[in-house]
Amino acid sequence: MGLLGVVLPSRCAGCGVPGAALCEKCLTGLVRIAPPVCERCGCPGAWPVRRCVECAGRRLAFARARGAVVYDAHARPLVSAWKERGRRDLAGVFASVVDEVVMRPDADVVTFVPGDRERGRERGHLPARQLGRALGALWGLPATPLLVRAAGSRRQAGLPRAERRKNVRGAFAARSEAPPRVVLVDDVYTTGATASACATALRRAGARRVDVVCLARAVR
Ligand SMILES: [Zn+2]
Ligand SMILES: [Zn+2]
Numbered sequence: 001m002g003l004l005g006v007v008l009p010s011r012c013a014g015c016g017v018p019g020a021a022l023c024e025k026c027l028t029g030l031v032r033i034a035p036p037v038c039e040r041c042g043c044p045g046a047w048p049v050r051r052c053v054e055c056a057g058r059r060l061a062f063a064r065a066r067g068a069v070v071y072d073a074h075a076r077p078l079v080s081a082w083k084e085r086g087r088r089d090l091a092g093v094f095a096s097v098v099d100e101v102v103m104r105p106d107a108d109v110v111t112f113v114p115g116d117r118e119r120g121r122e123r124g125h126l127p128a129r130q131l132g133r134a135l136g137a138l139w140g141l142p143a144t145p146l147l148v149r150a151a152g153s154r155r156q157a158g159l160p161r162a163e164r165r166k167n168v169r170g171a172f173a174a175r176s177e178a179p180p181r182v183v184l185v186d187d188v189y190t191t192g193a194t195a196s197a198c199a200t201a202l203r204r205a206g207a208r209r210v211d212v213v214c215l216a217r218a219v220r
Helices: 024-028 075-083 090-101 127-139 161-168 193-204
Strands: 064-070 109-112 147-149 172-174 181-189 209-217
Touching (some): 090 127, 109 127, 127 181, 161 193, 172 193, 181 193
């Protein structure tokens, strides 16, 4: 075996133990979002509801959103290892966690929230795209980039909640015609503003229904 055949031993992104990208303990530690959840936004609650305190009265362009795990103190560093520290090997594990928790929507295509151009270090590494492709493979759906970021859109991270909602409006545009039923994949669902702005762009491009699927969901 030549040098190129040498595979560096992998370590768990959570605790550093040698082996898989995520060890059994850290994988189990991800809190799966179990029903009942809000029919529309996927927020877990005590009863199944069609709208919840979080999404009632809000104009959300997607039909429903589902997240697989709670974006808590255990999930946060793992997601950041994947997104910020280039642990691409986590995408496959995360996709299977999503597949385990979220029912495959009836759809024609999987697409994803496009990358942030202002963040140079993310060039070439787009977690939402990775997750979208992995889920497309698991669900037998084509994964197609349908969205682009509109010029001049600002980063969401670090902005207060109300600002985030204003900031994302018009931040995305479709790059081609969208099929009727689209699954939109993102890494983290925080306020739903990004997902809704993407869904708006998809619907303008011809989608009739947009289902949002995320790895992690903020739960207040
Ligand atoms: Zn671990
Ligand atoms: Zn809701």
